[in-house]
Each structure stands twice: as C-alpha cells, then as structure tokens.
Amino acid sequence: MKKLINRPEDVVKEELEGIALAYPDLVKVHFNPNFIYRADAPIKGKVAVISGGGSGHEPMHGGFVGMGMLDAACPGEVFTSPTPDQMLEAAKTVYGGAGVLFIVKNYTGDVMNFEMAADMARMEGLRVLNILIDDDVAVKDSLYTAGRRGVGTTVLAEKICGAAAERGYDLKRVADICRRVNLNGRSMGMALTPCTVPMAGKPTFELGEDEMEVGIGIHGEPGRERMKIKTADEITEMLALSIIEDPEYRRTVREFDEEKGEWVDVELVSEPFRPGDRVLAFVNSMGGTPDIELPIIYRKLHEICEKKGLKIVRRLIGRYITSLEMQGCSITLLRMDDELIDLWDAPVKTPGLRWGV
Amino acid sequence: MPATTQDLLTCLYRMAEVIEANREFLTQLDAAIGDADHGINMDRGFKAALKKLPPVEDKDAGTILKTVGVTLVSTVGGAGGPLYGTAFMQAGTVLGGKYELEPQDVLAALEAALQGVVMRGKANLGDKTMVDALTPAVNALREALRNGASLADALEQAAAAAEQGMKDTIPMLAKKGRASYLGERSIGHQDPGATSTYLLLRAIADVAREKQGRA
Numbered sequence: 001m002k003k004l005i006n007r008p009e010d011v012v013k014e015e016l017e018g019i020a021l022a023y024p025d026l027v028k029v030h031f032n033p034n035f036i037y038r039a040d041a042p043i044k045g046k047v048a049v050i051s052g053g054g055s056g057h058e059p060m061h062g063g064f065v066g067m068g069m070l071d072a073a074c075p076g077e078v079f080t081s082p083t084p085d086q087m088l089e090a091a092k093t094v095y096g097g098a099g100v101l102f103i104v105k106n107y108t109g110d111v112m113n114f115e116m117a118a119d120m121a122r123m124e125g126l127r128v129l130n131i132l133i134d135d136d137v138a139v140k141d142s143l144y145t146a147g148r149r150g151v152g153t154t155v156l157a158e159k160i161c162g163a164a165a166e167r168g169y170d171l172k173r174v175a176d177i178c179r180r181v182n183l184n185g186r187s188m189g190m191a192l193t194p195c196t197v198p199m200a201g202k203p204t205f206e207l208g209e210d211e212m213e214v215g216i217g218i219h220g221e222p223g224r225e226r227m228k229i230k231t232a233d234e235i236t237e238m239l240a241l242s243i244i245e246d247p248e249y250r251r252t253v254r255e256f257d258e259e260k261g262e263w264v265d266v267e268l269v270s271e272p273f274r275p276g277d278r279v280l281a282f283v284n285s286m287g288g289t290p291d292i293e294l295p296i297i298y299r300k301l302h303e304i305c306e307k308k309g310l311k312i313v314r315r316l317i318g319r320y321i322t323s324l325e326m327q328g329c330s331i332t333l334l335r336m337d338d339e340l341i342d343l344w345d346a347p348v349k350t351p352g353l354r355w356g357v
Numbered sequence: 358m359p360a361t362t363q364d365l366l367t368c369l370y371r372m373a374e375v376i377e378a379n380r381e382f383l384t385q386l387d388a389a390i391g392d393a394d395h396g397i398n399m400d401r402g403f404k405a406a407l408k409k410l411p412p413v414e415d416k417d418a419g420t421i422l423k424t425v426g427v428t429l430v431s432t433v434g435g436a437g438g439p440l441y442g443t444a445f446m447q448a449g450t451v452l453g454g455k456y457e458l459e460p461q462d463v464l465a466a467l468e469a470a471l472q473g474v475v476m477r478g479k480a481n482l483g484d485k486t487m488v489d490a491l492t493p494a495v496n497a498l499r500e501a502l503r504n505g506a507s508l509a510d511a512l513e514q515a516a517a518a519a520e521q522g523m524k525d526t527i528p529m530l531a532k533k534g535r536a537s538y539l540g541e542r543s544i545g546h547q548d549p550g551a552t553s554t555y556l557l558l559r560a561i562a563d564v565a566r567e568k569q570g571r572a
Contacts, residue, residue: 076434085431108534112439145537
C-alpha cells in the first residue's frame with residue numbers, strides 16, 4: 001500500500017484537521033463526534049440540510065458544506081457509515097428552527113444510523129425528515145437485495161436541496177424536492193482498478209491488467225460483471241444505455257410520517273427516460289481517473305443522448321463522488337424541469353463546488 | 358440461585374474478549390461478502406463499551422445493558438452498530454430496575470433483543486443475517502426453560518442452536534445488507550453477523566456454565 005498518510009488509524013481525523021485549517025471562511029469542524037458544518041451556522045429560519053456517509057468518497061460529503069449546499073456533513077471511518085451521535089450533534093449545532101433534512105444514501109448501515117439519529121433528534125424536539133437516494137441501476141431488483149445503492153445522484157440532490165433551503169423552502173418542500181431528484185436520477189459506474197482502504201492495507205478486490213469491473217458501487221465492492229477492458233466509447237455506451245434503457249423501477253422505502261408520528265413504508269416509482277426529456281449529464285471520476293479522460297467519456301455520452309432524444313441542458317464533469325484512488329468513472333443522468341434547473345443554477349460556495357458567487 | 362448483575366458484567370467482559378480474539382476471523386468473513394470491517398468495528402465497539410462500565414457497575418441490569426447499547430451505537434458504525442446497539446438497549450429496557458435475574462428474565466431480555474434487531478434491520482429468517490443465529494437461539498432457550506432445564510443448560514442449548522443457525526447461513530443467498538448485491542456470489546460464505554451473534558451467545562453460555570460449576 002502506497003498512500004500519502006501518516007498512520008492508517010489517523011486518516012479521517014487528520015483529514016478533518018486539515019479541512020478546518022484550509023477552509024476557515026467556509027466551514028468549521030467538530031471533533032468527537034465528528035462533523036463538518038457551515039461556518040455561519042445556524043441560519044435562523046432556514047431548513048438545515050445534512051448528509052454523511054463513510055469517508056473515502058471525497059469531496060462528497062464534507063467538500064459540499066457551505067452556502068447553497070449542505071449545512072453539515074458527518075464522515076464515518078473509511079467506507080463505514082457514521083454513527084447517530086454524529087448526526088444528532090450536527091443537527092443540534094446547525095438547527096435554525098425550520099427543521100432538518102437528512103439526505104441518506106441507500107446502504108444498510110447508513111439507513112439504520114440515520115434513522116436512529118432522526119429518532120433521537122425528534123426526542124430532543126427537532127423536526128427531521130430522511131430522504132433516501134437509491135439511483136444505481138447496476139442493482140436490478142429491490143426484492144432480493146437491500147435495493148439500489150445511492151451513488152451519483154446524491155451529489156446533485158445535495159446541490160439542489162441546498163439551493164431550495166437557501167431560498168426559504170420549508171422542510172416538507174425541500175424533502176419533496178429531494179425525493180423528486182432521486183426519482184429522476186439514475187447512475188452506473190465501472191472500475192479499471194480496485195482501491196485500498198488504509199486500515200485494510202490491501203485492495204478490496206483483484207482485477208487483472210486487462211480486466212474491468214462494471215456495475216460497481218462506491219465502496220470498492222465488486223460489481224455486476226467482470227469483463228475484458230474495452231474502449232472509452234464502448235464503456236460509455238454500456239453505462240449510458242444501462243441508464244437510458246432502464247425500465248420503470250418500483251421499491252418500498254421507509255419514510256417518517258410527521259402527522260402519524262411514525263415510520264411508514266412508502267412505495268416509490270422511477271419512470272424510465274423518454275425522448276424529449278431534458279437531462280443533467282454528470283460524468284464522474286472514481287478518484288484515480290484523470291481529468292483528461294472524462295471529456296472523452298462526455299463526448300460519447302453527448303452523442304448517445306442526442307441519438308436517444310435526450311436534451312442535455314446542464315453538465316457536471318469532474319471528481320465529485322469517489323472510491324479513494326480507484327480508476328474508473330460513473331455516469332449519472334438526471335431528468336430536469338424548470339424548477340430543478342433554476343435550483344441547480346443558484347449560487348453555491350463550498351470547498352468542492354462553487355459558482356455564481 | 359438467580360443470576361446477578363455481577364454475572365452480567367462477567368458476560369460483557371467475556372464478550373469483549375471473544376470479539377477481540379475473533380477480530381481477524383470476523384473481518385475475513387466480511388471481506389468475502391461485505392466490506393471487510395465487521396471484526397474491526399465490533400472490537401472497537403466492545404472496547405469502548407468496557408470503558409463505560411465502571412461507573413455503572415453497581416447499577417441495575419437495565420442501566421448496564423443500555424450503557425453498552427448506547428456505546429455500541431456510537432462506536433461500531435456500519436450496520437452492526439445500530440443492530441447490536443438496539444439489541445442491548447431493548448434487552449436493557451426489559452431488565453430495567455432488576456439486580457437479580459431469573460431464567461425468565463434472561464429469556465425476556467433475549468426476546469426483546471431479537472425483536473429490536475428485526476425492527477431495526479427488517480430482516481427475515483433466511484436472509485443470511487444475524488437473525489438466522491439469534492432466532493433459533495431464542496427459540497431453543499424458551500423451549501429448554503419450558504422443559505425445566507437449568508439456566509446454564511438452557512443457555513448451552515441456545516448457543517448450540519445459534520451455532521447451527523450460523524452454519525446454516527453458508528448456503529443461503531443474502532437478501533439484506535451489502536452482501537445482497539453479490540446475489541449468487543454470496544452463496545457458500547458464512548455470514549459474519551450471524552457469526553458474531555453466535556460468539557456473543559457462546560460467551561454467555563460459557564459464563565453461565567462456569568457459575569453453575571462453582572455452585
């Protein structure tokens with residue numbers, strides 16, 4: 001294992017210490033429990049948007065804390081979900097009196113820890129809603145698995161919900177926007193190389209020199225299929241068509257019903273893409289793929305979308321949701337409407353995403 | 358002679374020892390079908406829980422178990438934290454105010470732990486999770502006590518049932534947690550969560566047998 005670290009067990013702590021020193025105008029860092037929060041929090045009367053997850057996906061989530069995006073982010077150990085005490089303390093710290101939205105990626109550990117955190121926060125009198133992101137089309141069914149994983153759409157949801165909260169939307173409306181982004185977003189990723197969790201010291205799986213893994217998540221877990229490596233155009237086509245031709249997706253998720261005061265099962269449906277849809281195209285590096293290769297992916301994606309009648313109205317290209325040093329990429333398409341476009345364009349000022357300011 | 362809070366503390370210290378001894382084993386099982394951190398996470402959690410015990414050692418069983426549960430929730434992470442944390446907290450709720458535990462109290466605590474795990478994780482029997490070890494253990498304990506077994510003998514039967522349940526996860530197709538994404542590839546591997554559940558129940562049974570041996 002070759003990494004620019006000191007001791008493996010200090011990686012997350014020292015990363016957070018560095019972030020606090022590097023971006024003092026944007027964020028503050030709280031230790032034990034660990035969370036990153038907006039330097040100007042709490043903002044009175046504004047819904048607080050909080051996310052979190054295992055570390056190793058930087059800049060997500062901590063790099064997205066700031067004006068127009070997240071109020072706080074809770075980092076767990078590398079690829080391990082954060083614990084409820086982190087989310088509870090973060091929620092109390094940034095609470096502006098208008099409620100908290102937890103944006104949660106659909107991983108068993110994340111879901112349970114955020115549900116417990118929400119229950120604990122409500123016991124302390126805070127209003128909290130959880131919305132899941134489950135957009136990974138590499139997972140086919142929801143009946144025999146924990147359901148689709150939360151991947152690329154998470155970044156887009158954090159930006160759009162952050163803008164909605166900044167604009168003064170109330171908690172229910174911000175939650176509705178988040179659910180809408182999730183239902184309209186689909187992603188798929190692939191890896192050319194595995195990655196190495198610092199504490200483990202060796203790669204999470206083995207890949208031959210001429211092999212690639214398609215349908216990976218973001219934790220270095222093996223994917224849907226292992227195959228011989230192909231050209232960028234062929235890989236882009238494989239990912240893009242998996243997304244564009246993905247049929248209707250139904251699943252039952254657990255959301256908190258404020259009127260009933262309990263968790264309820266909600267059936268959600270993602271409609272397939274159709275010709276004429278306006279989309280945001282997001283081409284993401286898994287961490288190790290350099291910027292020179294991403295436009296090559298976008299070039300082909302643009303061509304495929306045109307051929308399929310999808311109109312790309314916004315783009316995001318770069319390294320935003322990663323698996324440590326893994327080489328590979330993911331593609332996300334998000335169906336847009338006027339309101340989502342408007343919220344996407346709104347100013348944002350975070351260490352990892354910044355425009356309009 | 359009923360069990361005491363001292364016996365409970367002995368169980369908790371033994372659990373931490375067993376988890377530490379099996380840290381690498383649990384992590385290896387998890388590497389095959391999960392994310393290779395179950396042993397590391399559980400060991401971190403139980404070590405943290407032990408540090409929280411001294412101030413509550415003279416308190417009732419409920420307070421002791423809730424202290425362990427809250428600590429596990431905030432230190433284990435992953436899915437194991439909420440699941441084991443909820444199990445200990447639910448067991449603690451049942452044993453609130455108690456300093457002496459009759460066999461029926463132990464059964465009620467383990468039943469509550471199981472209910473907590475099922476509520477939190479929404480897993481069913483056969484999904485290849487800790488439920489597959491805990492459910493047969495609770496059933497065996499209930500059955501043995503109904504048939505008049507001593508607490509130590511009943512816990513021994515519970516541990517044996519958990520061991521069988523753990524082994525039964527090997528041919529199962531995972532339907533919950535990260536292993537579920539592997540589909541058919543999850544078959545042939547023993548579930549790490551069911552394994553840690555067995556190890557914890559084994560620790561309880563061993564402590565009970567040693568106490569009976571001394572009596």
